[in-house]
Amino acid sequence: MKTTYIKVDPASPDEAALREAAECIKKGGLVAFPTETVYGLGADSFNESAVKKIYIAKGRPSDNPLISHIAHIDDALKLAEYVPEDAKKLMEAYWGGPLTIILKRRGDVPMIVSAGLDTVSIRMPSHSVANMLIRLSGTPIAAPSANLSGSPSPTTFEHCKADMDGRVDMIIDGGECSIGVESTVVDMTGEVPVILRPGAVTLDDIISVCGKGMFGGEYADAPKCPGMKYVHYSPDAEVFAVGDMESFKMPRDENAAIIAYDKYVNAAKGCRFYSAGCSDSEYAARLFYLLRKADEDGIKTVYAQLPENKGMGTAIRNRLLKSAGGRVI
């Protein structure tokens, strides 16, 4: 398939250009687009054959459900049977933004979107381009991250293009994604909010709104977030997480790279240094970008600093440990 590209300035999105992309969604096409977290690979949530094409384009297992993206809080009711009080409070506090909420699925939402589950996951992004695209399409947009299954999620147009060229009808270039790791996924179908995937909206954030909350999902025997059981975020290079940078012995290997906070730049001699910046949010914004850059640079081994397990650090640790297949040195 021939992929069309359009460039849109997130500071003032060109409605005419996005109208073309919305037409493509309405006709059952696939459009990759930027969000504040990562690039998404979108299709009309209510067009079953279009959603099927998402799974094919990504090489995604069919038992891994998709997030539907909306542009107005009220549109949650196009997908969910009802919205519990706490879920409503979370929507008001964190939408548009990096929070995906799992609710009971309405019967008329195609099964394929939820991979057969009786729940549905919904997110309202804050990104201007994503929002305008959804609004102009007039339908919720089902969109996983726009990477080939197993690879790090794309946070730039170039990385999105590298995976999706020839597999989708259109890619919208809206520059870099500011957050860089995917949304927090919270299950609101039970008594207590359960975080199935950590992200920029933290457990403390959820507790501050709902008065309760916990981590769950992959820590349980049967993962409730089906995506969590698959290989994830893996570049071709071998990845190791570094638990303690102070005692880590830098490799003398020109085919190795270290991803760490700036304060370690002078310690890296004889290997490449990839800056994680100075804060957890800078690290999050760069992690997937750097894992892909390692492959582009011909790096064979990546050592990446594990941040502290708090705030955004929890989300970075989650992605990094998956990328490293759990190997910590």
Ligand code: TXA
């Ligand atoms: O930031 C994001 O969430 C990005 C952007 C594009 O919005 N999207 C994204 O989608 O990360 P994806 O498909 O790569 O990851 C969605 C995760 C998967 O692990 C999936 O298993 C889980 O959410 N998920 C989706 N619907 C679910 C449901 N009904 N119940 C449990 N887990 C669900």
Ligand code: MG
């Ligand atoms: Mg993904």
